[in-house]
Amino acid sequence: MFSVEKSKEIKSMFHDKGFKCTPQRLAVLKVLQDTSAYLSINTIHLKVKEFLPDTGLATVYRSLETLVDLNLVVKVHLEDGCHSYVIAPEGHRHPIVCTDCNKVIEFAEFPLDDLSKQISEDTGVQIKTHFLQLFGKCKECQA
Amino acid sequence: MFSVEKSKEIKSMFHDKGFKCTPQRLAVLKVLQDTSAYLSINTIHLKVKEFLPDTGLATVYRSLETLVDLNLVVKVHLEDGCHSYVIAPEGHRHPIVCTDCNKVIEFAEFPLDDLSKQISEDTGVQIKTHFLQLFGKCKECQA
DNA sequence: AGGTGATGGATAATTGTTTTCAGTAGAAAA
């Protein structure tokens, strides 16, 4: 059910942070790995229940929190206040969300580190992190 | 109670978009103008009630929606899912939020337009808008 | 001043998320 080649390193990622490697958490991860698009909590819940029918909604919330903590998954903030989740891209990248079909089209590499440093120097504020999302229209929705 | 010099142009801003210029909406705007820091809905509600005691919470929500629509106020997304609001800065700027005292320290001018265009060309995605927030530690909280 | 439709207040309803609690099952030690 879960890809064998990855399970070992995934398992040690859990252990390194003192988390347990449970089927529910792996299922949530698997669901996100299988669709590079971002998914709402409810969608994830439905998909997880396809092979773990007893999984509760609260567990999905908790699993996602854990996976975000492990940098395996990224939380996406939407305008209406709801959230969705995507599998984390390589490195620090920023999601481009299609305003029509509501999917994460891809991740942009946006070199903000230098700018952050500049701001830190200019303002005296220690910039630690940033949150950036781009919104646009994907190729398919342009047609 | 409300600054007279501004009230005329504010009034016409409402009318231009077909909104009515009501004391409640002006009160919400006034509260945000008086504290450049960002405020939660509840805080705004409390402050508004200081001089308009009968104002309901729902009205605060509705007024803020209107003011955001008029670009007079900016909605800030926080990590925990809640929102706060600040008076809109001149031009398109990005809030720097202090992770300690939870205030909008200031707005950074971050030239993202050129980068957005670049991304548009590279990916074929029509980038329309972006959402950027910076998180850091303000001078006071560094002490 | 009067008419009209947008707005406001109060409250209920909804929705997204978190907590609680008792039972279960990872993971490490015996």
Add this chain to the structure above:
DNA sequence: TTTTCTACTGAAAACAATTATCCATCACCT
């Protein structure tokens, strides 16, 4: 393996943020 310990799960209740409903009222156009 078996035991032991604790983190984890499922179900339901609790919570908090936001939205909808209803009717009265007020802003504003004529």
